[in-house]
Structure formats: C-alpha cells, structure tokens
Amino acid sequence: xxxELPVPIPRVEIHSTLRSAREREGRYRLVGSRCxxxxxxxxxxxxxxxxxxxxxxxxxxxxxxxxxxxxxxxTMGFPAIGYEEIEDRVVALVRLDDGVHVIxxxxxxxxxxxxxxxxVRMVLRRQKREDTGNWCYGYKFEKEAG
Amino acid sequence: xxxxxxxxxxxxKRRLRSSDIHATWRNVAEDVLEKFAFVERCVxxxxxxxxxxxxxxxxxxxxxxxxxxxxxxxxxxxxxxxPYSTKAAxxxxxxxxxxxxxxxxxxxxxxxxxxxxxxxxxxxxxxxxMARRVLAVASDCLSRHVPPGHVYEYSASAGAVSFLVSxxxxxxxxxxxxxxxxxRADWFRVAGERYLQLGGGFVGHMSSWGLVENLLPAWKELVxxxxxxxxxxxxxxxxxxxxxxxxxxxxxxxxxxxxxxPWVLTASVGDVGSAGVPLSLCHxxxxxxxxxxxxxxxxxxxxxxxxxLLHTTxxxxxxxxxxxxxxxxxxxxxxxxSRALKYEHKLLRPDRGLSGYY
Ligand SMILES: [Zn+2]
Numbered sequence: 002x003x004x005e006l007p008v009p010i011p012r013v014e015i016h017s018t019l020r021s022a023r024e025r026e027g028r029y030r031l032v033g034s035r036c037x038x039x040x041x042x043x044x045x046x047x048x049x050x051x052x053x054x055x056x057x058x059x060x061x062x063x064x065x066x067x068x069x070x071x072x073x074x075x076t077m078g079f080p081a082i083g084y085e086e087i088e089d090r091v092v093a094l095v096r097l098d099d100g101v102h103v104i105x106x107x108x109x110x111x112x113x114x115x116x117x118x119x120x121v122r123m124v125l126r127r128q129k130r131e132d133t134g135n136w137c138y139g140y141k142f143e144k145e146a147g
Numbered sequence: 148x149x150x151x152x153x154x155x156x157x158x159x160k161r162r163l164r165s166s167d168i169h170a171t172w173r174n175v176a177e178d179v180l181e182k183f184a185f186v187e188r189c190v191x192x193x194x195x196x197x198x199x200x201x202x203x204x205x206x207x208x209x210x211x212x213x214x215x216x217x218x219x220x221x222x223x224x225x226x227x228x229x230p231y232s233t234k235a236a237x238x239x240x241x242x243x244x245x246x247x248x249x250x251x252x253x254x255x256x257x258x259x260x261x262x263x264x265x266x267x268x269x270x271x272x273x274x275x276x277m278a279r280r281v282l283a284v285a286s287d288c289l290s291r292h293v294p295p296g297h298v299y300e301y302s303a304s305a306g307a308v309s310f311l312v313s314x315x316x317x318x319x320x321x322x323x324x325x326x327x328x329x330x331r332a333d334w335f336r337v338a339g340e341r342y343l344q345l346g347g348g349f350v351g352h353m354s355s356w357g358l359v360e361n362l363l364p365a366w367k368e369l370v371x372x373x374x375x376x377x378x379x380x381x382x383x384x385x386x387x388x389x390x391x392x393x394x395x396x397x398x399x400x401x402x403x404x405x406x407x408x409p410w411v412l413t414a415s416v417g418d419v420g421s422a423g424v425p426l427s428l429c430h431x432x433x434x435x436x437x438x439x440x441x442x443x444x445x446x447x448x449x450x451x452x453x454x455x456l457l458h459t460t461x462x463x464x465x466x467x468x469x470x471x472x473x474x475x476x477x478x479x480x481x482x483x484x485s486r487a488l489k490y491e492h493k494l495l496r497p498d499r500g501l502s503g504y505y
Contacts, residue, residue: 006291006341007496008193029243062245065206086193086489109160109192109480125202125243126194136230138198138239146478 008130011083015132026060028139031123033101035061044101065123067097067142074112083129095121095142108141120145149273150317150457151266151310152280153214154429155207156471157200158306158416161190162479163487165301171484172296184390185301187479188417190487191288197226198236200307201286202243208309209244211468212316214280216245219311221272221281222252225265227421227448228287229254232338240284251278258334259386260447261285262308262421267453269312270321280313287420291491294342298349302389304417308425318463319432319441321455323373327365328451331357335448357450358386359399366400366444369454375440382441383407384427388418396444415476421447426472433470437461 024045026032033044038055044063049056072093075081084090089111095103107115108126121142128137165185169177180186191200201224209216222244224237237252246252251272255264262285269281286307293303332346333356347356370377383406385396390413397407410427412419419426424445431441436459443455488494 006492007494008492009496025242029239030245088486108194125199126192127196127199128194136196136198138243141194146474 010130010132010134014082016129016137018131018133018135021131021135021137029125031063031065031097031103031140033061033063034058042099042101044103063101063103064098066145067095067103067121069107069115069117069119069121070094070096070102071117072107072112072115091115093121093142106141108143110144115144148320148322149270149312149314150320150460151432152313152316152318153208153212153311153466154432154471155204155209155211155309156307156426156429156475157203157207158419158475159189159191159195159200160478160480161192161482161487161490162187163190163482163484167484167487168301174296175298180301182391183302184411184414185417186414187481188290188302188304189306189419189479190290190482190490191305193490193492195288195305196230197228197286197288197305197307198230198239198243200288200305201226201284201309202240204286204307205240205244205282205284205309207468207471208282208311211466211471212311213467214311217247219244219246219280219282220250221269221278222246222250222284223255223265223268223272223281224253224284224286225255225261225263225421226286227256227258227261228289228292229256244282246282257421257451258448259388259421259423260445260451260453262287262425263443263445263453263455264447266310266312266425267324269310270324273312273314280311283310283312285309285422285425287422289343289418289420291493292336292341292343295488295493299343299345302413302418304419306416306419306422306426308422308429310425316462317460318466319457319459321457323369323375324453324455325365325368325372326451326453327361327368329361331360331448331450333357333448333450355392355395357448358392358446359395361450361452362386362396362444362446362454363399365452365454369442369456373456375442375456377402379440380406380442381439382410382431382435383444384410384424384431384441385444386446387411387413387423387427390414400444412472412476430472432459432463433472435459435463437463
C-alpha cells in the first residue's frame with residue numbers, strides 16, 4: 002500500500018479514521034462552539050460549557066486569521082511521531098481575531114524567522130496518516146506576507 | 148455569458164534548482180537545461196498535496212471575489228494527480244472551504260487538461276442555469292509522480308489555481324470554446340502505478356505527439372466559430388510543460404511570440420500540471436486591461452485539447468488582490484535535492500513503524 006507513496010502509517014499515537022471524520026469540521030476549518038447561555042467561545046468544540054456548565058452550545062466558525070502569542074521549536078531531540086519529515090517544526094499559540102486561542106503548527110517558517118505578534122492565517126495541510134492509511138487533513142497556520 | 152469572477156493562486160513555498168538535480172544525475176548535457184528553460188521548480192512540502200494547494204487557492208479566490216462559502220453552489224476539482232483513487236477529493240475540498248453540502252461537487256481528470264476541464268464544467272453549470280456560482284479548482288503535484296533520474300524531473304512541479312465562475316460580476320467572459328480529442332498514450336499511469344510513463348518521446352518530433360495533433364484542430368475550430376482574427380489577440384496562455392512547448396505551439400498555430408512568451412512561467416515554477424495554463428491565464432488577468440482578448444490553449448495527455456477565447460471586462464481593473472501570480476512565484480525558498488526527494492516521498496521507508504525512522 003505505502004509503496005505507492007511511501008508515507009509510513011504510525012503505530013502509536015494514531016488518528017482513528019472514524020474519530021477523525023467526526024471532528025473534521027474543527028480540523029478542516031476551525032469550527033468550535035459558542036455557549037448559547039454565556040456566549041463563551043470554545044475551540045475545539047465542547048458539548049458542555051466549561052464556564053457555565055450549560056449544554057446549549059452551537060457550532061461557531063472561528064476566525065481564520067490571528068496573531069502569534071508565543072511559539073516554540075520542536076526541540077525534543079526525537080521528532081514527533083508521524084511528523085518526522087518536517088525539520089524545524091514549530092508549534093505556536095495563536096490568538097485568533099475573535100479572541101479564541103488555538104495551539105497549532107506553523108507551516109513553512111522556521112522559528113528563526115518568526116516573532117511574537119506576527120500575523121498568521123489558517124491553511125489546510127496534510128497531517129500524519131490515519132490508522133487505516135487514509136490521508137488526514139487539518140489546519141496549520143502560515144505567516145502572512147508583508 | 149458565463150465567465151470568470153475571481154481567481155486565486157497557491158504555489159508551494161519550496162523551490163529546487165535544476166542545477167541541484169543535475170549535480171546528482173548528470174543525465175542531460177548542461178545546455179539542454181537552458182534550451183528547455185529548466186531553471187527551477189516548486190517542491191510540495193511533505194504536508195502539501197493537490198487537495199491542500201487547491202483549498203488554499205480557492206480560499207484566496209473567494210477572498211478576491213468578496214464572497215462567502217455559503218454563496219457558492221458548485222465545486223469542480225480538476226487534478227491528474229488526485230491523492231485519492233475512487234474516493235472523491237472534492238468532498239474534502241468542499242468541507243474545508245465550508246461550502247454547503249447540498250451542492251453539485253465532483254472531481255474531473257484529463258491529464259494536463261484536468262484543471263481547465265474543471266473550468267469548462269463550471270462554465271457549463273452556470274451557462275445551463277444549473278448553478279449560480281461555481282468554484283473550479285485546478286491542482287496538481289506532478290513532481291511526486293515523476294521518477295528520480297527522469298529528465299522530466301527538472302520540470303515536474305506542483306501548484307493550484309481556482310476560478311469562481313458566474314454569469315454576474317465577471318472580469319473575463321467566454322466568447323467561444325472548442326475541443327479536440329483523439330487517443331494518444333503520450334504520458335500515462337496505468338491504474339495502481341505511481342510514476343508517469345512516457346509513451347512518445349521527450350525530445351524530437353515525438354515530443355509533441357498528441358499536442359499539435361489535438362491543439363491545431365481545436366484552435367482552427369475556435370477561429371472558425373468566433374470569427375477571430377488572430378492578429379487582434381493581445382494575450383495567449385499556452386501549454387508550457389517545457390520552455391520549448393510554447394515555441395512549438397506559437398509556431399504551429401502561427402501566433403505572435405509577443406502574445407505568447409511573456410506569460411510563460413516554466414523557468415520560474417516548472418510544469419504545474421493541469422494548473423499550468425490556468426496559472427498563465429491568471430498572470431495574463433493580473434496584467435490585462437478591460438476589453439482585451441485572451442486565448443487559452445490547453446493540452447491534456449491522453450490526449451485532447453481545449454481552445455477558449457475570453458475577453459476581459461470593465462470590472463477587471465478594480466478587482467482586488469492583483470497581481471496574484473508574481474508574489475506567489477517570488478516568495479520561493481530553495482531546498483536541496485536530497486530534501487526534495489524526502490518531501491516528494493521518493494525515498495523508500497518502512498510501511499509501519501514507531502516513527503518514520505525507527
Ligand atoms: Zn457557557
């Protein structure tokens with residue numbers, strides 16, 4: 002199977018195809034939750050509001066643009082499983098324009114050329130493969146030009 | 148008549164110099180690189196493929212149009228290097244963009260014509276009244292499907308272009324369109340194979356096997372149908388897999404070189420597959436003024452050609468986000484050949500492991 006396009010399927014810390022599919026709206030385009038009772042915004046989506054414990058939450062489309070609050074290069078010594086093809090992997094905390102915070106990977110910009118406060122926009126990228134071998138797509142952020 | 152409302156471009160950031168490939172393989176004489184305009188090309192990152200690039204270009208297209216995803220009622224995804232056989236890729240693209248679920252969406256494939264065929268289908272959907280606003284996505288990662296050491300490796304690249312098609316608010320309208328198809332196994336992958344196989348030849352008279360046989364009749368039919376005077380053309384977007392191909396096309400179709408060559412991007416980005424001619428068209432639309440004529444000539448392996456005549460409208464100069472092509476072309480960062488091989492999954496690795504390394 003993978004001799005077609007040899008991208009290994011990890012054996013641990015795997016994405017399940019079924020769970021992946023259920024959470025795809027969040028992963029593909031940052032759909033979180035808004036609490037109908039206290040208006041708090043959440044990402045990833047919640048079924049119970051962590052602030053007021055209401056169960057009345059509705060899907061909320063988070064902003065696709067934001068600002069880097071802080072970032073850290075992947076310096077664990079061994080690459081994260083399923084992500085070893087990307088050298089200089091950078092993970093960041095991004096504050097979206099609607100105030101929601103997401104932890105995300107920064108695509109295509111090494112830590113040396115990133116600064117707190119940089120403007121970023123969401124992009125779709127391929128994540129590590131699912132347990133079945135299926136491709137898994139999800140958000141990353143990219144530094145905005147200019 | 149239906150036409151293009153907005154367009155978006157996405158190219159991978161990573162670039163590979165032809166000289167880097169040549170240093171490893173030395174499989175052609177050095178002056179061949181120059182003759183074919185093999186200078187540099189895009190390398191898709193390990194996390195990029197036709198779906199991700201297609202989504203990125205489509206987002207930019209919607210932004211340029213100032214339209215919300217909910218206002219789109221059709222999606223056609225054209226690629227000859229679709230990450231999926233059997234399963235639709237359009238479902239991933241549609242959901243990633245947040246398009247409504249109750250719309251027509253599909254994948255189309257016809258070699259290098261796949262992307263412009265998506266545009267043709269979108270025009271048909273709008274023209275027939277079946278849809279109001281359709282996204283046509285042209286996206287390919289050819290480089291992953293050319294084996295290491297093949298001369299096409301210097302050119303095969305990756306990228307995506309999207310068009311929003313509607314009958315309202317157009318910046319370029321279609322005046323006429325014609326086709327020609329005849330069976331040629333010039334480049335192909337039989338089902339299950341990864342690497343492209345060359346049926347004709349890369350150089351010599353067989354290199355245009357299929358190209359001229361299909362493009363010439365399509366072009367003649369377009370001229371006949373529209374009454375076009377080729378001398379009145381301002382712009383032409385033509386097949387540009389190699390730097391030689393636009394010269395063959397311009398010579399055989401008797402087009403003015405000044406109309407063709409400024410819009411050839413082979414030396415900067417390589418062969419972007421079925422997004423290649425659409426990219427050239429975007430480059431034209433970035434620079435054209437209102438009321439100008441543009442011919443779009445496309446060839447797809449297998450083989451078939453499309454010839455399309457467009458004229459730009461008064462709305463074009465006020466379209467935001469122009470230019471869209473050169474900023475993408477110029478933002479490249481170089482990687483070396485060994486990293487390109489890794490990113491394009493050309494190094495053999497274990498199928499399953501704790502990680503890719505151990
Ligand atoms: Zn609440």
